[in-house]
Amino acid sequence: MGFLKSSLITLLSLLPKRAVKPFAMRYVAGESEDDALGVVHELNQLGFTATLDILGEHSESEEAAMEITESYMRLYEIIADSSLDCNISTKLTHLGLGFNDTLAEKNLFRLLDTAEIRENFLRIDMENSPYTDATLDLYEKCKAQYPSVGPVLQAYLKRSGEDLKRILSGTPNVRICKGIYREPDSIALQDRQEIRNSFIDLVQTGLSNGAYIGIATHDTYLIDTLETWIDNQSISKDCYEFQVLYGVPIGNRLEYLLDRGHKVRIYIPFGDEWYAYAMRRFKENPKIISYIMGNWFKS
Numbered sequence: 001m002g003f004l005k006s007s008l009i010t011l012l013s014l015l016p017k018r019a020v021k022p023f024a025m026r027y028v029a030g031e032s033e034d035d036a037l038g039v040v041h042e043l044n045q046l047g048f049t050a051t052l053d054i055l056g057e058h059s060e061s062e063e064a065a066m067e068i069t070e071s072y073m074r075l076y077e078i079i080a081d082s083s084l085d086c087n088i089s090t091k092l093t094h095l096g097l098g099f100n101d102t103l104a105e106k107n108l109f110r111l112l113d114t115a116e117i118r119e120n121f122l123r124i125d126m127e128n129s130p131y132t133d134a135t136l137d138l139y140e141k142c143k144a145q146y147p148s149v150g151p152v153l154q155a156y157l158k159r160s161g162e163d164l165k166r167i168l169s170g171t172p173n174v175r176i177c178k179g180i181y182r183e184p185d186s187i188a189l190q191d192r193q194e195i196r197n198s199f200i201d202l203v204q205t206g207l208s209n210g211a212y213i214g215i216a217t218h219d220t221y222l223i224d225t226l227e228t229w230i231d232n233q234s235i236s237k238d239c240y241e242f243q244v245l246y247g248v249p250i251g252n253r254l255e256y257l258l259d260r261g262h263k264v265r266i267y268i269p270f271g272d273e274w275y276a277y278a279m280r281r282f283k284e285n286p287k288i289i290s291y292i293m294g295n296w297f298k299s
């Protein structure tokens with residue numbers, strides 16, 4: 001299966017983009033704003049809430065960083081006008097961090113102005129470790145002025161327990177995830193169970209100290225363990241939500257969580273940069289291979 005998997009991934013990477021697109025669209029809501037908003041509408045009808053992300057990172061010009069900020073501002077307008085249940089997730093390097101930090105800060109504040117006027121929320125995704133300090137510093141700076149903004153902490157980073165302590169006094173809305181980047185042993189846990197334990201610890205510490213927690217995982221061990229703990233502690237359902245990425249298979253867990261009255265938010269990426277994002281998803285998920293083969297045999 002390992003060989004078959006890597007051969008299929010190699011084959012996919014050799015195909016022209018248009019041939020990969022039908023598979024990619026499992027993980028991406030489309031290229032346009034309309035595609036993405038259509039998916040949000042459908043998911044809202046099914047009882048899910050959503051967060052939209054315009055694919056891309058590391059803007060390399062002032063124009064690109066400003067253009068993406070304006071696209072996000074427009075999204076807030078449309079979400080409000082269409083009464084969709086949806087917020088926004090963004091990466092600070094997409095707004096200019098790393099290229100021009102002053103510009104990134106200016107863009108972030110512009111975005112938060114619109115979010116505030118439109119009574120919405122901004123999630124600042126967490127990128128790789130060179131950006132952790134800058135991201136948390138900027139988060140704290142804007143949190144002082146805008147309540148509706150929240151960061152992400154990565155369970156694999158050894159520093160995350162301390163980072164959570166640092167931001168807890170501001171009653172944060174934090175997403176906890178395992179962390180998606182490759183980080184060295186010196187700063188990041190590598191063992192699967194240790195990362196899970198850290199994830200559980202962060203969620204429990206946050207919830208026990210008045211934070212709102214986004215439990216972002218497809219790991220059913222974590223979902224089940226935390227759901228049981230939340231139940232046993234009688235944590236109110238408006239103190240947390242489960243979060244998953246659009247299109248990642250997770251059995252019938254999502255419907256199960258909704259049936260049990262939990263809030264479930266789906267992270268929906270869209271935009272021109274779908275190809276790189278989808279190729280990463282294919283590499284991460286062995287189950288996609290059976291899906292791809294099933295589709296080939298059907299066609």
Ligand SMILES: Cc1cc2nc3c(=O)[nH]c(=O)nc-3n(C[C@H](O)[C@H](O)[C@H](O)COP(=O)(O)OP(=O)(O)OC[C@H]3O[C@@H](n4cnc5c(N)ncnc54)[C@H](O)[C@@H]3O)c2cc1C
Nearest residue numbers: 125126152177178179180216217218219243244245267285
């Ligand atoms: C809503 C949400 C927001 C996130 N935001 C961030 C962020 O800001 N910064 C950051 O570093 N990371 C982020 N992540 C990614 C996260 O850190 C993990 O890398 C990712 O979720 C995989 O870990 P897992 O907890 O799902 O467990 P795993 O044990 O890795 O996954 C469980 C199963 O889910 C499937 N699966 C998991 N992830 C994927 C995927 N991406 N594509 C395809 N199949 C998958 C696999 O079949 C796997 O067996 C986010 C994840 C989610 C769900």
